[in-house]
Amino acid sequence: MEEKIEDIVNQEVELEREGTVNTDESADTTKAAGENEVNTDADSHNNTEDMEEEMDEETEDTNGEKKTVKSFFRKDKKDKKDLKIEELNDKLMRCMAEFDNYRKRSEKEKAQMFEIGARDIIEKVLPVIDNFERGLGAITEEEKEGAFAQGIEKIYKQLVTTLTEAGLKPIEAVGKAFDPNFHNAVMHAEDPEQGENLVAEEFQKGYMYRDTVVRHSMVKVVN
Structure with missing residues (x-):
């Protein structure tokens, strides 16, 4: 009977020892798994940094040809050739604008020079027109029928x-109101029958070239 009790006690001791060993092995396994997980995270972080540092990677396709794969983790820096193209393009656009x-500016200056030249010629021609008008005004009614007078009148027209x-x-x-922008008053008179500040007589005809006064009219103003 005592031998059986000792055997039972020994069996219980053996079971307790086995349980302790299994518990220690499980703890070691859990610790090792944690260390492996930490190492895996570190390796993953290092791999990510390596991928970020590498701008391009060369791979081979099914035909054995190498091709460049751009990284998705960093923006590619512009090539010197592209920067040079942008610089030349900017210079070209500036030159075109200038x-x-x-x-x-040249067209505007050309138009202004043409107008100044035309006005200069007209100012020199106006005395010729004045002489034509004076000559035609001095011809009598009988002389107007002559060939010479008709020829002069045709040239004038x-x-x-x-x-x-x-x-x-x-x-x-x-008959118009006096305007210093167009008329040059050289004589003043009083006439109750006419209105105030009116041009009564013209001594020399004035002219405009387009919108500019070439010569003011010489007039007599009444009242």
């Missing part, structure tokens, strides 16, 4: 028509 401004087509037009004076 040339366009120069062209517009042709000259006036040509200048009118070029932009010359006479300034209206007689």
Whole structure:
């Protein structure tokens, strides 16, 4: 009976020892698994950094040809060739803008020079027109029927028509209100029958070239 009790006690001791050993082995296994997990995270972090540092990777396709794969983790830096192209393109756009401004400025200056030249020629031609008008005004009614007088009148009309087509037009004076922008008053008179500040008589006809006064009208103003 005592031997059986000892055997039972010995069996219980053996079972307790086996349980302790299994518990220690489980703890060691859990610790090792944790260390492996930490190592795995560190390796993954290192691999990510390596992928970020590498800009391009060369791989081989099914045909054995190498091709470059761009990284998705970092923006590719611009190539020097692309930067040079952008610089030259910027210079080209600036040159085109400057040339366009120069062209517009040249056209404007050309138009102004043409207008100044035309006004200068017209100012020199106006005395010729005045002489034609004085000469035609001095011809009598009988002389107007002659070939010479008719020829002079045709030349005068042709000259006036040509200048009118070029932009010359006479300034209206007689019967109009006096305007210093168009009229030059050289005489003043009183006339109760007429209104105030009116042009009563014109001594020399004035002209405008387009929108500019070439010569003011010489007039007499009443009241």
